[in-house]
């Protein structure tokens with residue numbers, strides 16, 4: 001049914017009236033060098049994503065948004081949405097025309113939903129992964145600081161917090177740039193927080209453009225529904241890739257292989273000479289594991305691997321050992337791919 005609905009309605013060149021919002025800069029498509037920009041159209045009953053392939057309309061659009069003026073778009077097409085499977089986007093092509101509506105609109109200019117406050121229940125039920133939201137919440141729990149190693153080898157700290165409103169509570173991954181933005185039991189308006197979906201559980205994560213504004217107490221919240229930050233799962237490893245890096249004692253980056261008979265070496269990343277004795281091995285294991293009934297990519301960090309004396313700290317042997325085990329009982333943060341602890345190994 002979904003596939004039938006997704007077919008673009010090419011013959012139906014419609015006219016739509018409404019207001020224009022959130023106009024992006026003009027972009028150039030990578031493969032075909034086509035210029036376009038995105039916007040959001042406020043129709044009578046909904047907000048619809050717009051992709052406009054007439055870059056010369058960019059200034060007009062911006063002007064109309066600033067003046068909150070009604071617009072009429074002629075000869076547009078509805079094409080399957082890039083973001084939600086059930087929706088259609090508005091495509092403004094070369095045949096489309098921008099004008100003023102013939103009649104006055106019977107609805108007013110309103111900010112689109114991403115700028116409006118959403119409830120946590122609404123996020124859990126209606127928002128998709130990577131969509132952004134604005135919420136009015138109270139911080140009800142702050143977890144410990146955890147380190148994450150990004151693909152580029154950069155170490156970043158994060159904390160898992162629980163936020164609640166009158167409808168529900170949700171876990172939110174707070175990156176270190178935002179540590180000082182929040183206090184326990186304080187209410188905030190948070191804009192541009194992104195939705196994640198892991199194992200069918202919705203969580204939130206802060207992004208570089210997430211903003212926190214302390215507010216008056218939001219009133220009663222769903223405290224009874226205070227959810228655990230971490231869960232224990234029995235997982236079966238389906239594939240594993242282990243690596244061992246020689247960690248610089250200054251910048252934590254991999255210094256590569258070196259002659260251990262030398263007393264000192266220079267790190268190519270931070271340029272600091274240091275004793276080879278101070279360089280530590282850092283192990284990391286990426287696995288694809290069966291969690292409940294889904295295959296999920298998980299990362300087992302160095303600290304967790306070292307916490308298990310029964311694991312062999314050698315990349316090849318560790319991969320084999322993990323694959324030979326029947327199952328692992330691991331602790332995971334809800335919505336996170338980093339293993340916090342291995343509490344049991346079934347051999």
Ligand SMILES: [Zn+2]
Nearest residue numbers: 248251267270
């Ligand atoms: Zn270094």
